[in-house]
Structure formats: C-alpha cells, structure tokens
Amino acid sequence: MRRVVVIGGGIAGIQASLDLADRGFEVHLVEKSPSIGGHMAQLDKTFPTNDCSMCILSPKMIMCADHANIKLHAYSEIEEVSGNFPEFKVTIKEKARYVDVKKCTGCGDCIAKCPVKVPWEFEEGLVKRKAVYLPFPQAVPRKVTIDGDHCRTIQGKKCGVCKKICQAGAIDYEQEDSIVELDAACIIVAIGFELMDASVMSQYGLGVCKDVVTSLQLERILSASGPTGGHLTRHSDNMEPKKLAFIQCVGSRDAHMHGYCSSVCCMYATKESILAREHAPGLEATIFYMDMRATGKGFQEFVSRAKQNYGVRYIRSRPANVQLPAGGNGVLVNYETSGLSGESVTEEFDMLVLCPALIPSKDAGKLAEILGIDLDEDGFIDMPDMARPVDTSRKGVLACGFVSGPIDIPDSVSQASAAAARAAELVDGGDR
Amino acid sequence: MMVRIGVFICHCGHNIASAVDVEEVVEYAKTLPWVAHAGHNLYSCSEEGLGSIKRSITENKLDRVVVAACTPRTHEPLFRRACEQAGINKYLFEFVNIREHCSWIHAKEPKEATEKAKKLVAMGVAKAALLKPQTESEAGVIPTAVVIGGGISGLVAAASLVEQGIETHLVEQTDRLGGLLCDITTIGPEGRHARTLVKDVVQKLEASPKTHIHRKARVSDVKGFIGSFEVTIEGCDGPTKVPAGAIIVATGTREFAPTGEYGFGEHPQVITQLELERKLAMGEKPKRVVFITCVGSRQPGREYCSRVCCNVTLKNALALSKASPDSRIRVIHRDIMSSGSAAEKLYKETSDSGVRFLRYGLERPPEVVSDGDRVNVIVYDETLDEVVSLDADLVVLAVPMLPPDDSEVTGKLLKVPRDKFGFFLEAHVKLRPVEFATDGVFICGSARWPVNARECIWQGMAAAAKASIPIKEGKVVIQAITAEVDPEKCAACGNCVLACPYEAIEIVDQDGNRAAKVNEAQCKGCGTCVAACHNDAVSQKGFTSGQLGAMIDALVKASLEGSR
Numbered sequence: 001m002r003r004v005v006v007i008g009g010g011i012a013g014i015q016a017s018l019d020l021a022d023r024g025f026e027v028h029l030v031e032k033s034p035s036i037g038g039h040m041a042q043l044d045k046t047f048p049t050n051d052c053s054m055c056i057l058s059p060k061m062i063m064c065a066d067h068a069n070i071k072l073h074a075y076s077e078i079e080e081v082s083g084n085f086p087e088f089k090v091t092i093k094e095k096a097r098y099v100d101v102k103k104c105t106g107c108g109d110c111i112a113k114c115p116v117k118v119p120w121e122f123e124e125g126l127v128k129r130k131a132v133y134l135p136f137p138q139a140v141p142r143k144v145t146i147d148g149d150h151c152r153t154i155q156g157k158k159c160g161v162c163k164k165i166c167q168a169g170a171i172d173y174e175q176e177d178s179i180v181e182l183d184a185a186c187i188i189v190a191i192g193f194e195l196m197d198a199s200v201m202s203q204y205g206l207g208v209c210k211d212v213v214t215s216l217q218l219e220r221i222l223s224a225s226g227p228t229g230g231h232l233t234r235h236s237d238n239m240e241p242k243k244l245a246f247i248q249c250v251g252s253r254d255a256h257m258h259g260y261c262s263s264v265c266c267m268y269a270t271k272e273s274i275l276a277r278e279h280a281p282g283l284e285a286t287i288f289y290m291d292m293r294a295t296g297k298g299f300q301e302f303v304s305r306a307k308q309n310y311g312v313r314y315i316r317s318r319p320a321n322v323q324l325p326a327g328g329n330g331v332l333v334n335y336e337t338s339g340l341s342g343e344s345v346t347e348e349f350d351m352l353v354l355c356p357a358l359i360p361s362k363d364a365g366k367l368a369e370i371l372g373i374d375l376d377e378d379g380f381i382d383m384p385d386m387a388r389p390v391d392t393s394r395k396g397v398l399a400c401g402f403v404s405g406p407i408d409i410p411d412s413v414s415q416a417s418a419a420a421a422r423a424a425e426l427v428d429g430g431d432r
Numbered sequence: 433m434m435v436r437i438g439v440f441i442c443h444c445g446h447n448i449a450s451a452v453d454v455e456e457v458v459e460y461a462k463t464l465p466w467v468a469h470a471g472h473n474l475y476s477c478s479e480e481g482l483g484s485i486k487r488s489i490t491e492n493k494l495d496r497v498v499v500a501a502c503t504p505r506t507h508e509p510l511f512r513r514a515c516e517q518a519g520i521n522k523y524l525f526e527f528v529n530i531r532e533h534c535s536w537i538h539a540k541e542p543k544e545a546t547e548k549a550k551k552l553v554a555m556g557v558a559k560a561a562l563l564k565p566q567t568e569s570e571a572g573v574i575p576t577a578v579v580i581g582g583g584i585s586g587l588v589a590a591a592s593l594v595e596q597g598i599e600t601h602l603v604e605q606t607d608r609l610g611g612l613l614c615d616i617t618t619i620g621p622e623g624r625h626a627r628t629l630v631k632d633v634v635q636k637l638e639a640s641p642k643t644h645i646h647r648k649a650r651v652s653d654v655k656g657f658i659g660s661f662e663v664t665i666e667g668c669d670g671p672t673k674v675p676a677g678a679i680i681v682a683t684g685t686r687e688f689a690p691t692g693e694y695g696f697g698e699h700p701q702v703i704t705q706l707e708l709e710r711k712l713a714m715g716e717k718p719k720r721v722v723f724i725t726c727v728g729s730r731q732p733g734r735e736y737c738s739r740v741c742c743n744v745t746l747k748n749a750l751a752l753s754k755a756s757p758d759s760r761i762r763v764i765h766r767d768i769m770s771s772g773s774a775a776e777k778l779y780k781e782t783s784d785s786g787v788r789f790l791r792y793g794l795e796r797p798p799e800v801v802s803d804g805d806r807v808n809v810i811v812y813d814e815t816l817d818e819v820v821s822l823d824a825d826l827v828v829l830a831v832p833m834l835p836p837d838d839s840e841v842t843g844k845l846l847k848v849p850r851d852k853f854g855f856f857l858e859a860h861v862k863l864r865p866v867e868f869a870t871d872g873v874f875i876c877g878s879a880r881w882p883v884n885a886r887e888c889i890w891q892g893m894a895a896a897a898k899a900s901i902p903i904k905e906g907k908v909v910i911q912a913i914t915a916e917v918d919p920e921k922c923a924a925c926g927n928c929v930l931a932c933p934y935e936a937i938e939i940v941d942q943d944g945n946r947a948a949k950v951n952e953a954q955c956k957g958c959g960t961c962v963a964a965c966h967n968d969a970v971s972q973k974g975f976t977s978g979q980l981g982a983m984i985d986a987l988v989k990a991s992l993e994g995s996r
Contacts, residue, residue, distance in 0.1 A: 019898070023901050023904055024904055056506055056860075056863055058477050059506055059509070059510050062477065062478075063510075065479065106479070137478060138475050139478075224445055224447050225447070260777070261770065263771045291768050293769050295737050297880070298736075298861065300730055339814055339816075339817045340815065378773055386624050386885065386886045389890040405773045405774070409862055410865040413863055413865055414891050416894075417894035417898060418894045421592050421897035424596050425592055428595070
C-alpha cells in the first residue's frame, strides 16, 4: 500500500506531504487547526535573508491543497491508530466546523455580522476575532469555522445571525464530528512546537506590565498584515518605542524550567531587532543573552550586520527581574553586567520582548500514546537511533520538524524530505 | 484575433497597498487597449484570490491574464496553473512585479510608486496582447543516480536511493568510505561509535546489486541536463561514462590547518581536534589539556561559525575528564554553541564533570608559550577580570571546517554556484536546502555548510528524496521558454553556439542547409543566444523581440501621457 498519513500541517508536514505526493504516494495530511501553515504563517520575515515568510510559504500551502495526491483533513485530529507497519489503521476525527465546506465561499459576510468576540490565536491574542472566523486571509482551505465554545447559538443562546446572513446556506449548527477511517503504510508526525507560557516566570512581568510582549506577538506587530498594519507600537499608550529590549532563554537553558536550548531565539531576536529598527528609524534595540548561538549558514554575518548597521546592542546577562516604572509605561529591567567587576544596573526600556522556551506541541503526549511511541525527558518525540534520524521508537512511525527536537526552518524542511525518503524506503524497499 | 485581457492588481495585504494606490492602478488598467476586465485582490495568491481570477476568466471570456503582484520567482507557477484550470493556455499569462519594484523600494514615495506601477502594468498588458499559446515538451529520465563523495552524507544518500530501488553510482576520491568519520572515535553528543556507523551503511550498500562503488575515482566531466546527464568517472581502470537522471553532491569538508596560530606547527603539544581524535583512537589519555575554540573562525576574514566544533570540544573534554580522576581539562571559548536538546545536555554534563570553562574576547585572545615539554596558555578571564596562566600537556585547537580543495572544480563541472567561503549555494536557504537552482542536481552534508553527523545523515536522505522524484516519475516537463532558430535566416556563423552557457546549441545539417539547432531539454531560456545573433534568426518563446518592443512602446506612451 502506498498511502502515508502526515500529522501536522506546518512547514515540516507540508514539505513531507509534497515530497511524498510528488513521489507518487497518496498522502493524507491531518491538521488540528482550521488551516494549514503552522507557526511559519505567523512570522513576518525569516532569518538570515529577511525573506517575507508568508510569501514563500503560501505557494506551498496552495500546492498542498491542489495536489492530486494529497487529501487535506484540516480541523481534524487523530482519534485512534491500530495495526502495525505496513498496515496501520488510522481513525481521523474531522471536527464539526458547523459550516458546510462544500457550500462556503469564504466571502466573510458571516464574520462581519457575528456579535461574539474572542482573542485571536493567529494574532497571538493582540486583537480579537469573531466566533465565526477565518484564521488568516491566506488560510488553506479558505473556509470559515464556527468556534463552538464561543458561538452563542451552539451554546444554546439566542443568535443565529450568521445563518441568516449566509447567502450560500453553508451554516449548519447541527453539524457533528465525522469519522474517517483509512489504512496507511507509514505515519509521519510533524506537530511542531508552541511557546511556553512566559507569564509563569512572573519576574519578567508578562501580563502585568502592558509593554511586555512575547516574541511571537512582536512578530505579528511587525507584520504588515498584522493588527497594527506593521506599525511598531507599544500597548500602554500606542507610542512608537525608542528603546526595545529582548530577554533570551526565558524558561530555556534553565534547570528549573526547560534545560534545553530552543535553538532559534538568538537568530529571531536578531532578526526582530533589525526589523524593528527598519520600522522605527532611530530605535535602539538591546538583546540580553547567554551565548550568541549563530551556527547556521549566514547567521554570524547576520549578527555582525545587526551590530554594525542597525546598532543592536548585545549584553551578555540574564536579567533578574523587571519592574513597572512609576508612570506605568515601559519597563525597568534589572540586570548585572558580566565579570567579577559586574555591577547591578537598572535600565528603562519603552518595550520588552520575552523569548520564551519553545516546547513540544501540547498534543505530543496524547498523540504519542495513541501512536505507541516514546517521548524523551523534555517531551519531544524520542528519536533513539542517530543513524536513522527520522525514525521514532516504533517501526513505520516517523517524525520530523520541531517536535523531534529544537531546529530551525531549513533543518525542518530537510528533515521533512528525509522523512519522505524514509517512508519511500520502507514501502518500496521492504524491511531494513 | 480577439484579445480580451484580464488585469488583476494585488494588495498583498499592506505589502503593496501601503505604498501603491491599488484602486487607481485598476482604474488606469481599464483604460488600456485590449483590457476587458480589471480588478483587485487582497491576496491574489490565496485560494480566494485564485478563485476570483478563475471565475473572472469564465465570466468575462478572458483569453489573456496579467497579474501585478509580487515576484514570479515564487508565485508564477501558481497563477499559470490557475489560468490552465480556467481553460487558458498557461503561457498566455504575464506577471508584473509591483511589490519589489514599486511598493518596497519606493515605500516612502507612494505617488511615484503608483505611477511606476501603472507603467509596469501598461508594459505587461502590451506584452500579454502578443503572447502566443505554447506547448510544453517532456523528456525521459534515466533511472540511475550518481552520488559524488563517499563520506557519511554520500553513503546515506546512496543507501537511500538503492533502498528505493534506484541504480546508484557512488564516486569516492580515496580508497576508503566514511570520510571524516573514519578519523574520529565517537560522534557527539550521542556518543555513537563512528566507524561502526559507517560500517553498517557500507555493508547495506555493498549488499545491493544496484550499488556501484567507484573508489579512488573522481568525476572529470558532466554533460547533459536533468533526466539525461552523462557523468564521466575517472577511475583506476580509466574513464567510464555513466548515464544518469540525477546527481547528488556530497563532497564534504576538511579541517582548517591553523599554521602559525597559537604555536601550531611550532610546538608539538599544539594540535587540532582531528589530531586529538587520532590520539584518542590510539588509547592516549592526556591529563592536562586546554581546548581553544573559534581558532580561525568568527573573526574578520573567516566570519562564519563552523557549527560543529563546540560540540566536538565538549565531547572530547568530557571523555578526557572522565578518563582520569586527576585530569585538568579547560575550555577557552567565546560562546558555547550547544544548540538544541542533546548538545545542551552534553554541555551541562561536561561542566558538571569538572571541566573548567573560561571565556575570552576577540580583543584579548589567549597566548600559548612553551618551555620545552610543557606549554602554558595565558588568557584573560572575562569573568574573573584577571590574566591566568594554564599549564598543559596538550593544547587542542577547535578550528573551522572548510570546503574541500576541489569544490571550485566540482562547482564548474556541474555549473552550480558557491558562496564567498566556497561552500555550495543551495537554491533557497530557507525552503530548498538540499536542491541547487540547476534542475536535477542536489546537495547534502558539509559541502553546503558544516553540519554534524546526524544532520549529514538526514540531509543525505533528503537529497535522495529529491533525486528520486524525477527518476520515479520517469519524465520531466520542459518549460516553453526555450530559444528557437529560424533556419531560413540562420547563417550558421556559430555565435550563438559560443554564447550559450548551457551548451544547448549546435550547428546541424538540415536538408543540406547548415543552421543552428537548440536542444530544448538543455536550454534554460536565458536569451543570451538571441542577443548574440546578428541575423535576428534566434528568438525566445515568451520573450520575442516583438513582445519586448511592444513593452518599450507602451512605456514611452505611458510616460508621455503622464508628463502631460
């Protein structure tokens, strides 16, 4: 059988699907959220070339939707897996969107009229979306979804506005989850990462000081298609910050939180500093770091450029805590300079960006149980044999991308292609 | 001829619309000759945008499409396919870039950006009116692959191809397989025994009748193009010509020789990591060792971080520290690059084992002084803010990886580019890490950028995945942008043959007439031959002189109108 199930529709899952589909395999791509794209869709630019992230990603997303060999199961979850390689039986739950996707044209009339507002996941909670929503304009598939937890009608209250407005007759409040069962030779897991909740480290003020944001929130603020239209502003008074600080390793490389290094923060903080300066001329960016890990192609030069051309200040220090200044705007950062002669410094910044640990997607545990695979002590999928870098502990179940350990986009992409090769080896070549 | 052109201007969210007045450009497009419809989309490349273009083609009976948006490099295939899906030949599509050429570069001059966008659209429309439908041709693919380089990346790439049922030739310069892994003991951070790992892959390869290993051999010539390369392998028994559908480059890396740095080459106690590996393999256990990292890298002249040296240092420092309880192991470094999970754990374990870490800055690098048997390393410790002297039996320099000596030759043979350090340059650093821009040629391992063994292995597999696609598909499609020769006008002077960078043109006899002939599969559509021809005998599909002339006329006309 030449069918492979890919779980996770971020860049790794997309690449693995495209390679396998081009190679003649039938691919079922399962994505839990309403659209594929993953975190890469949220990024403004990518390091070290500052390529527009969505511009390079969206053609791949469309190709996934268009490919004759790829069946997309968006807004779906893996319910059950039985059997063994090469005859897994996979049960997929396609969650109710309360929308007939065959009828929905994605026109957005329902969104305009919906009276319910909830924090927008794609915009990292910076602004609100409606209970009926499109996750982002380039969503694939471009079909609206009704968020059943917040929709008034679904919750038994009086509303029904979207149904009245929809000319296509696509709204269906009675819709139920549906189950798809299929056989597959191999399964590829690519469910990615999420940000650690940085408010847990209360010393850094997230959720208390208005002008403290996460790095992914800053990414949305910098994005021309984001909530501020690409204008760099801080929350407390909508002013453009003149002094911006980043704290690295928030919850990573930390024995009390996550011991590992998240691998990408040094570079994205450098990128965001450069972009911030481009958005706000004269802005002074400061990065508090432990080791500057610029190990990829063109990374060290990127850091040098940030220092020389954009005046980015790199301070080797792990700030102790932050305080809210008397005026209520900005933030005071308490840190110590390095060396025995180091001194305590309190410095005021207009805005502070936290770079939290990137942790395995929260579904990793449940999915590992369903698939019968092991996780390592950090919660990433265990890849026990370095000679087979995309094999999990179970034969025929492969993994790639961040969920198998912290890596950046190019490494995720090459790992995804490797997973495609491995599936092809297993299916075409028999046992190894 | 009925020409009904549809023009679609893209907002690209705010990317274009923040500087270019999209609606003004739409209104302007409506005034242009042959334009039957003009509209705009928030994101033309979204499912919604593509759908609206397809609907408009049907509703407005369009037979040509112009999209003014971003760059054809990433998005042209999408729009061409949308045209095809709506029933128009995909070569009746013209792309105008008003993002890079207007809104981004003139972000602060919205009026000028809008005017320029109008002119570019007028040029696109003028060209579109003259476009002709084209038919793409197909070429077969030889079901064989050639892998250049027998290090771990090349071995794994070959093993994966063979496992997928593909006949594979592996070309290795030396008489041993495994490359740098043959010279090291264990692979960090996992601690896997290097030679066993190599042996396992080699055994698997040798067991397959589809494998052809060429030891002490090199590639001396490459002809052809994706699907039908001819690779000349110069081996012990003379040259062999191997037909192949795809080629994987896995020529690896070598260690920088830091002659003159820190007494290397002067004091026998100062050695490189690879030399230490050889000592460890012989069972030597030096007790007082100082490691210095970033020797010859991350500094002017060789700015890059070589990615693997910190982890090799940590692995060896830990091994020596564990080997004898009274060892004194010191690591002098600038940053410890133990990215990720396993490497960071290794760093912690090494530092817990008693290995001492001292940080130095480029402005005050350490010094090595010798008093005969011993060497001393004098270093300013940033943390202690004082100069310390460390005595050592051995000083180990962590030096960067360099591209192999012959990477320039390999690059020229395969017509693939290299970066300023000599590493091979992939098609796209973010999304096409194991492909070259040249179709059918792929790259993996440290020849692209220094990577550790685990990364070499998955990149080798990734390159195999890419190479297997055309081979298993059995055919490749040739874009209809190739050059063609009018034999009536051709004087067979040979200028185009000399000008062609792809060796795609030859002079042939056709019914007694000598004339140039283009090999379509080899032609990349660069247009060099068109410019070289004195007789106007060569033209390029989709870029004819008539079409380009019409664009210039349209620009002049639009400029004159604008100045009125």
